[in-house]
Amino acid sequence: MTEFELIQIYFQQDQSADWLSVPIGDDGAVISAESNQQIIVTDTLVEDVHFFAGTAPNAIGHKALAVNLSDLAAMGATPKWFTLNLTLPEASESWVKTFAEGLFALAKAHNIVLIGGDTTRGPLSISITAAGTVPVGTKPLTRDAAQVGGRVGLIGSLGLAAQAVSARQQGQEPTSQQAQALDFPIPQVEAGLALQGLATAACDVSDGLLADLGHIAKASKVVIELDGDRLARICPAQTQASAEATLSGGDDYALVFVMPLGQAVPNWATDIGQVKAGMAKTGMAKQPVAVLGGPEWLQQAAKNVQLAPGHQHF
C-alpha cells in the first residue's frame, strides 16, 4: 500500500445505503436502478483560487461538498451520492482526518453518501461530483424557465463571504459571521426542495447576484428588473461598498428563483424584483439585469458592478 492508499481509508468509513450494492473500494461503485430523475453536478475548488492557503482542512472539506449541494439545491434535488477527487501535496494523515470531519459532518446532515474517489499527489485541489434526485413528473428547476411577469425571490444572505475575502486580503480579521459565511457556507437544500412545484426557474448565487440572475435572464431570454429599495434593505450596511458586496460578491450560495406569473414570492423568501420581456431575446448588448430605484449609494454600486467583468474569485 502506498501512503496515499493508506489515507484513502479515511474515506471508506461507514458509507452504506440500501441502493448501494458495491460501495467505495472497487474499480467502481454499483447503484441500483433509479426510478427518479437524476441531477448531476460537479465543482472544483483549487487552493489560492477558491480558498486561501492555510484555510482549516475541515472548512475545505465542508465547502467542497457545500458548493455541490448548493447546485443540487438550485435544481430542486434531494442529495443522494457524491464522489471525491482529492489532490494533496503530501499524504498528511492529520490534514486528511480533519478534512474528512468537515466533509462527513455536512454529508451526514444532508444524507448524501460518498461512493467513490481518487486520492493523488499534486497541488491542493478538490473536485466533487454529486447526484441528487427529482421525482419523475416533477420539472427540475432550471435557468431557462423564467416567465415574463414572474416575481424574483431570494433565499439566504449575500455579501458576507465577499466581505470576509476582502478583509483577509487586507490582512484584517473578518467578523465571525463573515468568516462563517466564507468558510462554512450553508447550502439551501431544504429551500430548494420547497421551491419544487412553486418556482419555475432557479440558480444558486456562486458568482454574484447580478451575474447569476444574468444567467437566468440570458437562458430564459428575458430581462430582470430588481427593486433598489428592497435590495438596499438586505445590504449588511447602508454603504456603497456593502452594496457592491451584495450585488457582486460570490461564494454566498444563496438561491435566486422566479415564480410563475401572478404568484407571490413565499413569505420565507425575499421578493427582490420581477421578470420583464426584453431585448435579451435579440442578442443585443443590453444589461440582462437592471437595478431600478433605491438610494444613491446602491445605484452607484450597481453601476460599478455592471461595468466590472465577471466574478473571478480571488
Place this chain on the structure above:
Amino acid sequence: MTEFELIQIYFQQDQSADWLSVPIGDDGAVISAESNQQIIVTDTLVEDVHFFAGTAPNAIGHKALAVNLSDLAAMGATPKWFTLNLTLPEASESWVKTFAEGLFALAKAHNIVLIGGDTTRGPLSISITAAGTVPVGTKPLTRDAAQVGGRVGLIGSLGLAAQAVSARQQGQEPTSQQAQALDFPIPQVEAGLALQGLATAACDVSDGLLADLGHIAKASKVVIELDGDRLARICPAQTQASAEATLSGGDDYALVFVMPLGQAVPNWATDIGQVKAGMAKTGMAKQPVAVLGGPEWLQQAAKNVQLAPGHQHF
C-alpha cells in the same frame, strides 16, 4: 463572461442523448430514470504525476477519459455519461481545442456523453467521473468474487507504457508502440462487456499486474498463482527488465479476470494462472500473488517487484 467561461464553450458542442433532458450548461444535468444498475467511477490525472509536462493536449484528453473507461470495463459496464473537471494554469484556447479533440474522439468511439463540468484556473489537472450501466439481474464484475480453482485471464498488453516512461525519464525517445501505449491507452470496454456473465471477478491493470491481481486476491481472500512460463511469453523482450515492466508497470489498462471453477479462459484472452485457497484469509503477511516456475530472468524480476513498494506513477 470570464475567459474560463469562454473556453467552456468547447465542451458544450453537440452533447445530446434521449435520456438527457437538461444537458451541460445549467447548475446540473438532468438524466431520466435509469432501469439498469449504474456503475460510477472516477479518476484524476495530475501533470508531472500521471503524465509528463509537455504531453500533447489531445493525448491528455484521451487518457483522462480512457482511465475512467478502463474502470467501467473492469466492472463490465456499458459507458453512458461523464463529467469533466479541468484545472488549467491559463485559459489557452488552442490547448483546450486540442484537448477536447482527444477527449471527444474517444467519447464518440464509446458512445459516452459529457453532461457537466467545471473549468477553473490552477495547476494542470483533470478529474473525470463517469457512469456506465449493467442490466438488472447481471452481477457487475467486482474484485471480491474470485473463486478457488478459477483460472486467471488477461486481455491487453503489459509493460509498454512503463517502457515509454522509463525511456523518457532517461531522455530517450520510446518506440512508437510504447509511446502509443502510454499516451493513447485503449480501454478494454468491449472485452469487459464480453466478460459479463463469463468471469466472476475483474480489475483493470492500472497499478501493475502483480499489484492489481493482489487487489483481487485480498478482496476475495484467496491467493493467485501465476504461471511463469506463460508470463515469459507475453514479455515484450526475454529480459529481466522487460519482465519487471510486465509485472509492475502501471498505466497499461489491460484487464485481468477470474473464471468460475472448471471453466477455461476464453480463446480471445490469455490464461496466466489460477486461484488457490490461501493464507490471505488469515491476514498473515504472505504475498497474495506468486509467480511459479518460468525462466530465471522472470523469477528474478518477480522477486524484485514483490520487494518494491506499490506503483507510484512517476
